[in-house]
Amino acid sequence: MDFAAPVDPARATELLASAVRRADADHVEVALLARAGEYTRFAGERVHQAQNITEQQVVVRAVVNGHAARVATSALDRVPDAVRRATAIARAADDTGSAWTPQHDTTDDHLLWHEDTAAFDAPARVALAAHAMTEARQVGATAAGMVGRAVTQLAVASSSGALRHVVATEATGSLTISDGDGSAHWANLHRSSDALGLTPQTVQEVVARAVRTRGRQPLPHGTYTVVLGPEATGELLGFLGVLGFDGGLADAGVGVATEPGRRVASELVTVTDDASHPFGLPIPFDALGTTKAVVPLLIAGRVGGPVTDRTGHAHVARESLPAPVAANVVMAPGTEDDLVAGVADGLYIERFWYTRLVDRQASTITGVSRDACFRIVDGRLADPVRGARFTQSVFDLLSAVDGVGIERRAQPIMNVWNGSVTAPAIRAHGFRFGPR
Amino acid sequence: MSAHGWGALADDGIGSALVEAALDAVDGRAEYADVRLVEAEELRVYRQLGADVDERVEHSLGIGVRVLVDGVWGFAALPLVDSVDAATAARRAHALAVAARGTSKPVRLPELGVHSGRYETTVGQDPFAVGEQALLAEALDAACAPREVVSAQVGFNAKRQYRHFGNSVGSRQHQHFLETGVLVLVMAAGHGDVQRRSYPNSFHGDTAAAGWEFVVERDLVGNAARVGEEAVALLTAPVAPSSTADVVLGSQQMSLQIHESTGHALELDRILGDEVNFAGSSFIGVDDVGSLRYGSPAVTITSDPTVLGTRGSFAFDDEGTPARRSTLVDAGIVRNTLSTLDSSARAGLPLTGAARSDGWAYTPVCFATHVYLEPGTGTLDELCDRLGDGYYAEDNRSWSIDERRLDFQFGTEVAYEVRGGKRGRLLKNFSYGGSTPRFWGSVEAVADDLRIFGYPCGKGEPKQWSFLSHGAPSTLVRGLRIGVA
Numbered sequence: 001m002d003f004a005a006p007v008d009p010a011r012a013t014e015l016l017a018s019a020v021r022r023a024d025a026d027h028v029e030v031a032l033l034a035r036a037g038e039y040t041r042f043a044g045e046r047v048h049q050a051q052n053i054t055e056q057q058v059v060v061r062a063v064v065n066g067h068a069a070r071v072a073t074s075a076l077d078r079v080p081d082a083v084r085r086a087t088a089i090a091r092a093a094d095d096t097g098s099a100w101t102p103q104h105d106t107t108d109d110h111l112l113w114h115e116d117t118a119a120f121d122a123p124a125r126v127a128l129a130a131h132a133m134t135e136a137r138q139v140g141a142t143a144a145g146m147v148g149r150a151v152t153q154l155a156v157a158s159s160s161g162a163l164r165h166v167v168a169t170e171a172t173g174s175l176t177i178s179d180g181d182g183s184a185h186w187a188n189l190h191r192s193s194d195a196l197g198l199t200p201q202t203v204q205e206v207v208a209r210a211v212r213t214r215g216r217q218p219l220p221h222g223t224y225t226v227v228l229g230p231e232a233t234g235e236l237l238g239f240l241g242v243l244g245f246d247g248g249l250a251d252a253g254v255g256v257a258t259e260p261g262r263r264v265a266s267e268l269v270t271v272t273d274d275a276s277h278p279f280g281l282p283i284p285f286d287a288l289g290t291t292k293a294v295v296p297l298l299i300a301g302r303v304g305g306p307v308t309d310r311t312g313h314a315h316v317a318r319e320s321l322p323a324p325v326a327a328n329v330v331m332a333p334g335t336e337d338d339l340v341a342g343v344a345d346g347l348y349i350e351r352f353w354y355t356r357l358v359d360r361q362a363s364t365i366t367g368v369s370r371d372a373c374f375r376i377v378d379g380r381l382a383d384p385v386r387g388a389r390f391t392q393s394v395f396d397l398l399s400a401v402d403g404v405g406i407e408r409r410a411q412p413i414m415n416v417w418n419g420s421v422t423a424p425a426i427r428a429h430g431f432r433f434g435p436r
Numbered sequence: 437m438s439a440h441g442w443g444a445l446a447d448d449g450i451g452s453a454l455v456e457a458a459l460d461a462v463d464g465r466a467e468y469a470d471v472r473l474v475e476a477e478e479l480r481v482y483r484q485l486g487a488d489v490d491e492r493v494e495h496s497l498g499i500g501v502r503v504l505v506d507g508v509w510g511f512a513a514l515p516l517v518d519s520v521d522a523a524t525a526a527r528r529a530h531a532l533a534v535a536a537r538g539t540s541k542p543v544r545l546p547e548l549g550v551h552s553g554r555y556e557t558t559v560g561q562d563p564f565a566v567g568e569q570a571l572l573a574e575a576l577d578a579a580c581a582p583r584e585v586v587s588a589q590v591g592f593n594a595k596r597q598y599r600h601f602g603n604s605v606g607s608r609q610h611q612h613f614l615e616t617g618v619l620v621l622v623m624a625a626g627h628g629d630v631q632r633r634s635y636p637n638s639f640h641g642d643t644a645a646a647g648w649e650f651v652v653e654r655d656l657v658g659n660a661a662r663v664g665e666e667a668v669a670l671l672t673a674p675v676a677p678s679s680t681a682d683v684v685l686g687s688q689q690m691s692l693q694i695h696e697s698t699g700h701a702l703e704l705d706r707i708l709g710d711e712v713n714f715a716g717s718s719f720i721g722v723d724d725v726g727s728l729r730y731g732s733p734a735v736t737i738t739s740d741p742t743v744l745g746t747r748g749s750f751a752f753d754d755e756g757t758p759a760r761r762s763t764l765v766d767a768g769i770v771r772n773t774l775s776t777l778d779s780s781a782r783a784g785l786p787l788t789g790a791a792r793s794d795g796w797a798y799t800p801v802c803f804a805t806h807v808y809l810e811p812g813t814g815t816l817d818e819l820c821d822r823l824g825d826g827y828y829a830e831d832n833r834s835w836s837i838d839e840r841r842l843d844f845q846f847g848t849e850v851a852y853e854v855r856g857g858k859r860g861r862l863l864k865n866f867s868y869g870g871s872t873p874r875f876w877g878s879v880e881a882v883a884d885d886l887r888i889f890g891y892p893c894g895k896g897e898p899k900q901w902s903f904l905s906h907g908a909p910s911t912l913v914r915g916l917r918i919g920v921a
Contacts, residue, residue, distance in 0.1 A: 039895055043710045046540035050532035052512040053898070055797050057496065068494035074515045078495065089491055097488040122535035130539040145569065145712040146897040177714040252587040254623065254630055320640055321482045321589055322490055353716070354836045358847060358921045359865070360632055366845050366921055368838040389843055389869070391921045414899070435869065435920040
């Protein structure tokens with residue numbers, strides 16, 4: 001099957017540039033957001049959802065008298081109509097607005113392309129799924145997961161002269177091995193499927209970890225020293241946006257990003273939104289055509305600043321107001337390859353689930369631990385423990401980090417187009433399981 | 437132009453021709469195929485304190501084709517221009533199914549009937565043909581009247597969509613859906629605290645299968661003013677205590693409780709393990725259906741997409757199964773699941789018509805339809821009388837439940853002390869937690885004040901959205917663990 005940009009790049013840029021040339025607005029941007037993805041989902045001894053999905057949307061943002069309006073369409077032949085309609089809506093506003101109009105005029109074309117991802121075709125993905133199911137079956141367990149490849153395409157033309165285009169590959173893999181009441185999980189995403197790390201050895205390790213969770217016992221309520229795996233750490237970092245680093249909150253005087261320089265985490269914790277980083281899903285500009293700046297969120301534990309439209313983080317949410325969001329969050333690695341060895345009595349937590357904000361002021365979230373979680377005794381993984389509910393301050397925990405791992409993995413940021421968070425494992429103290 | 441006459445797929449004949457083109461492309465090469473052709477247009481208008489109006493219109497038109505080859509599914513979706521795209525999608529779906537043959541345990545569907553027909557949402561006033569700006573501006577002003585309000589959003593949304601469906605058995609269906617919704621969300625800051633209030637639903641507002649009349653009936657300005665004042669009042673309200681207490685949960689909070697602990701727990705694909713890698717499984721097993729005591733005798737929960745006017749209303753689900761009423765929980769006993777063709781065939785359980793998908797681009801999976809708690813008797817005040825001493829809590833603020841839909845923790849925007857059946861002090865940061873069967877087993881009584889709320893819901897890999905609804909009356913629960921967060 002073809003594995004290419006959903007819209008021919010030359011056609012895409014000409015279409016957008018032509019639409020901009022004909023626009024009758026004070027300012028206009030026309031952006032093509034497209035993705036062609038193939039996803040092999042498996043569970044219950046079968047590939048149950050083999051999917052090939054191409055989606056595309058051209059978003060027109062027209063500004064008249066300071067008022068902005070957006071019209072989007074999936075049909076390329078409707079783009080001129082979308083420009084006219086957006087302009088008419090913006091023009092209909094009866095007073096003067098203050099919509100920001102980026103004035104950049106960059107013309108460029110990026111190719112974040114990995115041939116290994118292009119070769120990660122349906123037979124290769126099915127073979128990987130079959131291998132995981134076989135490995136699990138041999139120990140009396142079951143495998144479920146998803147492996148996929150995609151091409152993401154973003155093109156932007158604007159009346160200030162920008163004409164930008166990027167095509168990027170994307171590889172994704174996740175695996176859950178269930179063994180009775182126990183389970184283990186692994187996930188990663190990257191522009192390169194070779195860098196994904198979903199190898200036969202990885203499968204073997206996840207199967208072995210799942211087997212070790214057999215007969216897991218309830219976790220007593222209490223406060224623990226924890227080692228959080230990369231996925232659990234990434235889930236915590238995914239809250240930085242709603243704790244104040246996503247745009248809009250700081251403007252309203254809400255959240256931690258109103259206090260640059262304030263210490264909220266250990267000096268071992270440095271987190272940036274970095275679209276130039278090879279990990280995660282980097283992409284060089286946003287849907288307004290603005291180059292993504294590297295935005296330090298936490299610098300050695302101190303507050304940096306929020307992402308904004310001006311830093312290249314414009315984002316239109318589906319069921320809510322558009323607000324800038326961090327989209328390629330990356331935590332700096334540490335130096336320890338075995339964080340567990342540094343814990344005399346504690347817990348290893350592989351993954352969190354259904355985490356939600358409870359109290360923005362206190363940075364408190366709730367959720368449950370999930371999959372392969374173990375007691376740590378004398379620097380080694382010991383008995384498996386069941387998932388348990390926690391209610392925990394994100395910054396309290398990040399302040400108590402005393403070890404950061406080397407290996408990092410990435411996961412998607414929910415509901416953010418092309419969004420990901422990349423994190424290493426961390427060791428921290430004072431994690432509370434159970435009610436307050 | 438009527439509310440139902442717009443777009444490229446208004447003509448059923450055009451839709452049918454494209455469906456046939458896709459089916460023809462795999463004719464004789466699959467034991468089953470179905471095609472969904474969807475054209476959708478969505479209007480969203482938001483006004484926010486200190487910002488310009490955000491107005492956007494989104495249009496999409498595409499096709500999703502699913503085939504079953506030697507018991508293995510393949511699915512492909514494409515934006516649609518002409519019949520070539522329809523055939524391309526069908527061929528891609530076929531190729532994916534072929535690639536997975538031999539490594540997958542096959543599914544065998546039962547003999548399917550032919551179900552054809554048309555359906556349209558009943559609409560009073562076309563929401564795409566009204567001027568909503570003045571009302572939204574007035575509502576925003578009302579919400580922002582107190583100086584402690586630092587953030588406020590008022591929004592309006594409307595969506596219309598044609599869904600043409602056909603399958604290789606011969607079913608041909610044409611549905612036109614139209615929905616309308618509103619949102620008020622207020623944040624107040626002061627006294628070292630930040631508090632939020634929302635109306636009419638804390639989940640991206642409330643949306644129903646209706647026209648502009650849905651907005652008119654909501655008294656947006658009056659309610660915006662109310663939640664603005666309540667957000668400010670919460671700043672100085674006492675924090676709700678930690679204890680074990682009897683609680684009346686309001687309709688909105690109960691609707692989310694149903695969504696998380698009933699709807700998701702009864703999705704048959706979860707029960708069978710299809711979603712274990714991401715969304716999770718269920719504490720309910722296939723063998724539990726018909727016997728598991730899930731709740732008290734006061735708890736009867738129904739799936740019924742034939743109820744008109746909800747975000748979960750339809751005549752056919754997204755794989756062509758006619759809508760039907762199914763009792764999920766009958767007087768506390770699990771009787772049915774939310775099932776699809778695939779899951780019901782594998783589990784040997786009844787097909788309940790709960791295959792839903794996000795537009796044309798995603799494969800149908802088990803999602804809730806219109807799932808609601810059957811009302812009991814008496815008003816909210818009478819339920820509080822019955823409560824005696826305890827708390828009344830309403831409007832969800834925080835929600836979390838484990839991957840088996842068993843252990844949950846919810847927070848509400850507001851709570852009130854209830855003493856001798858009378859509402860007293862306003863309390864903030866109310867939370868409660870528990871396990872699903874114990875919670876539902878502790879339901880003593882259900883009032884008659886059923887309210888219905890529209891929800892978005894995410895599931896699947898890649899993640900897709902479904903749009904559904906839940907109805908709930910105020911509910912009295914005894915012995916609830918509160919103040920857990």
